[in-house]
Amino acid sequence: MQSINYSALIKEHNLSNLLKLGNFGIEKENLRTDLTGNLALTDFPIEFGNKLNNPYITVDFSESQIEMITPTFQKLEEAYNFLQNLNDIVTTTLKNEYLWPQSIPCILPDETLIPIAKFDGEYGIEVAKYRKKLAEKYGKKLQLLSGIHFNFSFSEDLLKSLYSKANTELSFIEFKNEFYLKTTRNFFKTGWLIIYLLGASSTIHKTYRKECTNLMNPLGDDLFYFENAVSFRNGRCGYKNKDEFFVSHNSLNNYISDLENLVEKGILNGAREYYSPIRLKSKDPKNILNSLKTDGVHYLEIRSIDINPFNPNGIELLDLKFIHMLLIYFALKEEDTFSEEDYDRYLKNQELIANEGRNSNLNLICCKNTQRKITTYTLELIEEIKNLFESLNILGEEEIKILDFQKKKVKNPENLYVNKLINEVKNKGFIEFNLEMAKKHLKVSQNRSFALKGYEDLELSTQILLKEAIKRGVKFELIDREENFLYLNKENNQQYVKQATKTSLDSYITVLIMENKVVTKKVLSQKGICVPSGNNYSKEIDAINDFYKYKEKEIVIKPKSTNFGLGISIFKNSFTKAEYNEAISLAFKEDNSILIEEFIKGKEYRFFVIGDEVVGILHRVPANIVGNGVDTIRELVKIKNLSPLRGKGYKTPLEKIGLGDLESLFLSNQGKDFDYIPKEKEVVYLRENSNISTGGDSIDYTDNILPIYKNIAVQAAKAANATICGVDMMIQDLNNKNPEGNYSIIEINFNPAIHIHCYPYIGKDRKIGAKLLDALGY
């Protein structure tokens, strides 16, 4: 078979841009530990649902070994962001436990006490059986070595374009298989770069396998290590097959038949037991070899990546980007032969690096069996990658930065993660250092509680819902990102959701009822629920003639659509016919329809109703500051705005208080300005309106409202047949158990904000995202 010069094809047909595209996914395993660094023997947290059905957060070999899996993204950054979200969600959900931040296990109990992952159902039994076999064959402790897998496929557009230009007699699938096999063969040759540059597993705890520790040097009281090892996990005592065998990578057919033979001979329990540093992945993960036969190679899985304990996400983005560049290089680099001896030679290089890589004078077997010093060889390869990218016209600033980042590690070995790690362990102790990192990472996750990385362009309510969806393993798709339009899918429950609360749970007419204040009032009063009494007028004369109806009451006269309070008159005391007529005329200047309503006393509360439950109650207070007798209003606003909850443009739960014209005007009406120094505990309001969007405070009242008012809010929702809504209720006296005359419902909102109930200025997180997903049946 004549090999194809892909680089030439790409240059000739101008396909370089497609070369950098692809599909990216990341998997990461971490052990759970208790607060002192012992393996956690608790069950997988129920917050993540059924681990068999959660595509994002599950377990690997052990019940104590959490596995995080990102979906496939078309940008590496997106996959990395998602990994960060998974880390944040898992870390902050664990109760009194840490995520162990490195590949080498924590303090382990006796082998028999290590819990194998528990699964329910028929498939669960099968999965558990396989794990039991592994435990018997390799020992449970070996299975606890954790790492990161990087999943990658080239863009289908690239492969199709190359295929159409390659003038080959192969089918497209055969062509694609050959492309991936070539990448894989080159990975075997120099994929050790990943172990060398990213390796971060060296010292192990004395509770690890005796068979290993016996071979190693002690370090202090409780540790052992191989002096020059870069990656214990990839080395002689690491995670590899029990037997040595050869698997051909010359063609997919040979690869498959070699694996079939190994399984038949009982050397492997199945194709998935082949622990190669790079795997050819099939479309159907449950029928690997058959699926490879029919659909070919679906993507590649890079498995030799150690967890970086210094990074809260377990890996640097620049390192992932380097692996991506490496894969492009492997796909295009010209090949020589790849015999069984070559394969052995390459595997030996890899193990040599893992075992001895900290020795900068280490010699590797290079091309044609010559020896080359590890540092020289690494720098040469980096240069070769650089040249390739340059020749393809895709060497940008980003790529130069990625390669320089790796060069620095080679030129100054202090920068290698393994060396930094050993220094820390020597200084602080293995357990102590890892616990320190775990705590630090937890703090980082806690501090970014409300944001969902990579989704900051979405409304906060949607981010909260997505975070909860990820937590319980609901797959999602942003079908119209600008519109916050989601598709959710789990176990045949498919839902579309817009802006978090617009769902299939409410009917269209329900929304139209809520949208129309006149209709809402009729619907509510039909059910005996109090609303401001009054009437709607579209003719001035009709309103004027109805004077006799209102003349002894407290009333509000306002345009049907209120707009910044224009055209509103409030009569709290007696008024004349002339005043009444004047107010009507004013209101009609703003709209061609007006309302005359009884004036409602009390404060307004937002009841968030889902089905039969009030899940949150909030009272909003206009933008304000509390004096300390020292600072000016200007200063006090600045101090209040420092809170991480306050931002600009609805990306945070609260908005910064402004110091603009409207605030200035409102202060001057009180005879104050920004330089006024309020007295100790003096509350100064900067706005009349209580909107959160203009700096208002949100105050959680969920536990402070009598049940009877919650029930009224639920009945109001039911009157409009609403499942999800925000009921705005005026209440005069919160302690009055008799609602009659003490409340009135102003309106019902069909798109109530979630975030105000989750991150109030004062009060608890009411976890509305979780309640919404419950209601949607997830």
Added chain:
Amino acid sequence: MQSINYSALIKEHNLSNLLKLGNFGIEKENLRTDLTGNLALTDFPIEFGNKLNNPYITVDFSESQIEMITPTFQKLEEAYNFLQNLNDIVTTTLKNEYLWPQSIPCILPDETLIPIAKFDGEYGIEVAKYRKKLAEKYGKKLQLLSGIHFNFSFSEDLLKSLYSKANTELSFIEFKNEFYLKTTRNFFKTGWLIIYLLGASSTIHKTYRKECTNLMNPLGDDLFYFENAVSFRNGRCGYKNKDEFFVSHNSLNNYISDLENLVEKGILNGAREYYSPIRLKSKDPKNILNSLKTDGVHYLEIRSIDINPFNPNGIELLDLKFIHMLLIYFALKEEDTFSEEDYDRYLKNQELIANEGRNSNLNLICCKNTQRKITTYTLELIEEIKNLFESLNILGEEEIKILDFQKKKVKNPENLYVNKLINEVKNKGFIEFNLEMAKKHLKVSQNRSFALKGYEDLELSTQILLKEAIKRGVKFELIDREENFLYLNKENNQQYVKQATKTSLDSYITVLIMENKVVTKKVLSQKGICVPSGNNYSKEIDAINDFYKYKEKEIVIKPKSTNFGLGISIFKNSFTKAEYNEAISLAFKEDNSILIEEFIKGKEYRFFVIGDEVVGILHRVPANIVGNGVDTIRELVKIKNLSPLRGKGYKTPLEKIGLGDLESLFLSNQGKDFDYIPKEKEVVYLRENSNISTGGDSIDYTDNILPIYKNIAVQAAKAANATICGVDMMIQDLNNKNPEGNYSIIEINFNPAIHIHCYPYIGKDRKIGAKLLDALGY
């Protein structure tokens, strides 16, 4: 009991405006006949549903006697309009039958063959039993005399205002009862005016009761009459109680106890058998006397009105308005005594008028037993009414017109309906004249088929739905008229409907899916339904980079939100990269998001889907005319615009074609102008767009589309989980049974117009209103 001077109170407290307010309802009975004037022996039409539950259209004594009942309105005009709608609906729903246009029956079969009304269920049995008793007591034929009842109550505001000013010790209900009883007593005195001025039953057919015809003079071969009778129905042989008895109207208690006695003695079968020309009506029609005891008089029912055969609605609005004025007069006119003798005297006056009123020299017994000539007396009373209204400051142009209308009848007896009727009967024959009127009235109803009188401000789609609701007896309320927001209610099925198709049947998210073209496409293609392939871009560079995807295809480049076709480029043949980039740049000038889609061939069809059914398919053609070789475009447009289906402002099924700038420009692009004379059969288009709103033609294709495409439309609706929607489908070849590549769905509409399918330019009425009510469960 001291009588209250209401007029003085009204003047003193300025309550005149309230005096004219009230609540109005009309009931009318008509016999159904076959095409030759024989009583129809068919069942009540199924289109009107269960006659026990239809509040608008039901039957009276006989299965062949349709009764129409308007709801209560606050304006008499509204009740009258509703009566017109009921007439239109009933008349046009009958198949090969007419509505007999007068009070006197048509050709009757033998007594035994006259069908008593059939009712289902337990209540039905009771109702039928009562009718059987009446048949035995009065004979069936008497029960077939038909008439009009006018239901009226004064405004509650008036009564409450009067009560609060009256300084009385009565309760409000007692006060109200006394007010209505006074009105009733005065009605007994001079209510004969109604018989005199509106009477229109004189000659009767020979098939009527022998007991009567034996008393009468023959007229021609088949008729009998009392020579001077104005209203046979109110006269000696008319519809009145079998026995003579006295019922006191001095107080409600006496009234009730008199009726209780009559029932106890077996003289009456129940309070409802008291055939007074004016009835005191109770709130609960099933427990008349008890209900009167607890809630008092609810309203008055005037029962002495004959059907006016000359008016398609059976009565002139001016006559109804006169009765309203009369009732105000009766309420306010000062009284003298009202003894049993007075009562007899007044009833005699009434019968005298009915029997002899055509004699202009007839003397009536007036005040204090003096005699007065009928015409003089009538004119005096009219003058008295005028003076009263004038003194109350409520004599407007309208009132003068109403009184003058009656005066003309008195001054020239030719104008009395009864005289006009006798002339016609003499000239044409009784049966012939009535059939002629019935046909004429049917034609009138047919000609206003699409409009609902009094609801012309509503969208045509809503009018169609309401017409269907009335037909099947679904009660409705316009809860926000400007928004076309309806409340429908029948037998515990309560529905809110906005703009005819926005209902509880669709979920909110379904509507949001349909509203968003990008989401719609994703949802449809997920289910394997063809949509224009393509992509959405929010960055110009991304669109430019995707050139390779489109370069060999036919494509459309357009802004995401299309606006009058601006920024749209269509490439049907090959195009260059430069042209492509230019088109992208143009599209981005119109929106910050653009679509690049494959170009779809074929014509567009609107599929109206309800549930599993395509209920209508329509193709729209841009505004056009067809030449005749003689007329100019200007002339041809004028001719086409003459159709009653074409109007302005969406009040008619089609819009008039314009002759404006856009049409002129479009013609000039074809080298034509408004003065161009198209050749015989030459089709000239005046618009590029096919909207009905700009004069386009709607062409019904429901029966011309292969079932496979209807199924695709239903599947498309199901993909979005829609119950009611309009699917816009492009189809290339209507005869191609293989849809693959032959269709594409452009969009799904959540608020599809109904009327275009009911009144197409070419094609059948697809009765979408009925299908919608079916879907809503009515």
